[in-house]
Amino acid sequence: MSLLQPPEAVRGMTKLDKEAFRLTVDLPVIEIEASDVGSVTRRVRLESFLIGHKLRPLKNTMDSEKEGKKYLVFNPEKVEKNDLKEKIGALIKREIDDGQPINWTTLSKELTFDNWDTKSIFKAILPVGIEYSSYTQTGHIIHCNFADEVLPFRHIIAEVLLNKVKNCKTVVQKGNIITNVYRNLDLELLAGEENYETEIKESGLRFKMDFSKVYWNSRLSHEHERVAGLFNNQSIVYDACCGIGPFVLPATLKKKPRRVMANDLNPESVKWLKVNVALNKIKDDRIEIHNMDAKQFIKENIANDVIRLMKEESGSEDFDENKLESEIHVVMNLPAYAVNFLPAFRGALKKFETELKEINKKWKWNVYCYLFAKSQVDVPDEWYEEEARRMCDEKTKWDKSLVVNCHNVRTVSSRKEMFCVQLEIPYEFLLAEPLPEEPEVPFEPEEVEEPSCKKMKMDN
Numbered sequence: 001m002s003l004l005q006p007p008e009a010v011r012g013m014t015k016l017d018k019e020a021f022r023l024t025v026d027l028p029v030i031e032i033e034a035s036d037v038g039s040v041t042r043r044v045r046l047e048s049f050l051i052g053h054k055l056r057p058l059k060n061t062m063d064s065e066k067e068g069k070k071y072l073v074f075n076p077e078k079v080e081k082n083d084l085k086e087k088i089g090a091l092i093k094r095e096i097d098d099g100q101p102i103n104w105t106t107l108s109k110e111l112t113f114d115n116w117d118t119k120s121i122f123k124a125i126l127p128v129g130i131e132y133s134s135y136t137q138t139g140h141i142i143h144c145n146f147a148d149e150v151l152p153f154r155h156i157i158a159e160v161l162l163n164k165v166k167n168c169k170t171v172v173q174k175g176n177i178i179t180n181v182y183r184n185l186d187l188e189l190l191a192g193e194e195n196y197e198t199e200i201k202e203s204g205l206r207f208k209m210d211f212s213k214v215y216w217n218s219r220l221s222h223e224h225e226r227v228a229g230l231f232n233n234q235s236i237v238y239d240a241c242c243g244i245g246p247f248v249l250p251a252t253l254k255k256k257p258r259r260v261m262a263n264d265l266n267p268e269s270v271k272w273l274k275v276n277v278a279l280n281k282i283k284d285d286r287i288e289i290h291n292m293d294a295k296q297f298i299k300e301n302i303a304n305d306v307i308r309l310m311k312e313e314s315g316s317e318d319f320d321e322n323k324l325e326s327e328i329h330v331v332m333n334l335p336a337y338a339v340n341f342l343p344a345f346r347g348a349l350k351k352f353e354t355e356l357k358e359i360n361k362k363w364k365w366n367v368y369c370y371l372f373a374k375s376q377v378d379v380p381d382e383w384y385e386e387e388a389r390r391m392c393d394e395k396t397k398w399d400k401s402l403v404v405n406c407h408n409v410r411t412v413s414s415r416k417e418m419f420c421v422q423l424e425i426p427y428e429f430l431l432a433e434p435l436p437e438e439p440e441v442p443f444e445p446e447e448v449e450e451p452s453c454k455k456m457k458m459d460n
Ligand SMILES: C[S@@+](CC[C@H](N)C(=O)[O-])C[C@H]1O[C@@H](n2cnc3c(N)ncnc32)[C@H](O)[C@@H]1O
Pocket: 181, 182, 183, 215, 216, 217, 220, 240, 241, 242, 243, 244, 245, 246, 247, 263, 264, 265, 266, 269, 292, 293, 294, 295, 333, 334, 335
C-alpha cells in the first residue's frame, strides 16, 4: 500500500465524507537558500525524486519557516534508501557548495480531500479489483456510465466529480441504451444542479443545447470537421439529421457553400440549431431549416431544391471558367437507422424527368450514410467494412454497388464499429421506378459505450 494514498478507512465508502480523507504524512525535505532553488532544480535532475504535482497544492518547492529559505520536497517512496539520499545530497552540494552540510529533515503535512486527485480517490474508495475512471464532460455536465459492479458507488463517484472537476455543476448517469428516436439520452441526476442547458465549443464555434433533449457527442468532433472539410464554396449541402448543427455550422462558416439546408425530426434540435445559428453570427437566410422525417426531406425538399438550383444555373448566362463545379452532398448521421433512408433516393427525381432533359449540367450526388456494423462473434477487422458496404447495397438494391468509400469513424464497443459510408448516386437511380415502400423498420435500441470500468482513459 502506497504511503501517498488516501487512508484505507475510506474503502467501501458510499456517501462522501471528506474528513475521512485526512492523513498526515512525513515528507523528506532539504532546506536550501531560496536564491539557489532555480539553479538546483535546473541543473540537478531531481524531477523523478520530488513529490510531483499529484498532491496539489503541495509542490516540489515550498516556503520554509525561516526567512529566505525554501524546502525541496521529496517523495518518501522514491528516496527511501539511505544511499539514494546521500547521492542526492552530494549532487545538490556540488551545485551550491556554500560550505554548509546538506541536511535531510522531515516536514509533516496533513493531506486532505483537496490534495488527492480523482483517480486516487476512486481507487481508494472502490473495493479492490473494481475500477472507475472515464466519464465525458459536455459544458458543465458530466455524464457517466457504470458497469454493474460500480453502480452501488455511483452517488459518491458523482459527488467526487462535482467537487473535483473544473466547471462541473451537474453529474448525470446516462442510460446504457438509447431507445428513443431522437437519440438523446435518458438522464438520471446523480449530483449537483438539475440544469441541462449548457454550452460547449467545437471547431471554434459555440453550441448551446438542452443536453436532456437533444443529441450531442463530443467524440464526433473530428468527424464533424472531416466532413465539413470535404465541401467548397460551390457545394450544395443537405444535412438530413442535423441535430444542433455540428456539420452545417462549421461548413457554412468555414467553407461558405453555395447552399445549405438542414433538417431534424426532433423539434428541440431545430430550436437549438436556430439558437446556434444566431450565436455564431450566421445570417439566418444562409441555412434553410426544416423539421421533418429524413425520407420526406430527401424525396421532397432536397429533390425540389436541386432541380430549382440546376435549372437556375442552366438558364444563367454567367460563365466563369475558374468556378468549381457544384456537387451535392447529403449527410445522414443517424447510424442506428440511416441506411433505411437510402431507398428514398431511388426515383426521387422521377417527377422531374422532363425538366432534367433541359438541364445541361447535372451535378454529382454524394451521400454520407452513417451506420453501425455489428457482429455477434469475433471476426477479422476487414469484416466490419464489408458488412458496412453490404448493409448499403442491401438497401439500394441496384445492379452495382453505389458505395465509393468507407470511413471508419470509431469503435463504439467490442464488435461494433461506426462507419461513414460514402455513396455516389447516379441519375439512373434517381430517375428509376421507386421501390415499393417497405414496412417501417423499428429503431434498434443502441448501447452507448462499453461500461466505463473497461476503459482506463481519464477524460480530464
Ligand atoms: C446521432 S444524432 C446526430 C446529430 C448530429 N448530426 C450530430 O452529429 O451531432 C441523429 C439525429 O437524427 C435525428 N433523427 C432521428 N430520426 C430522424 C428522422 N426520421 N428524420 C430526421 N432526423 C431524425 C435525431 O433527432 C438526432 O438529432
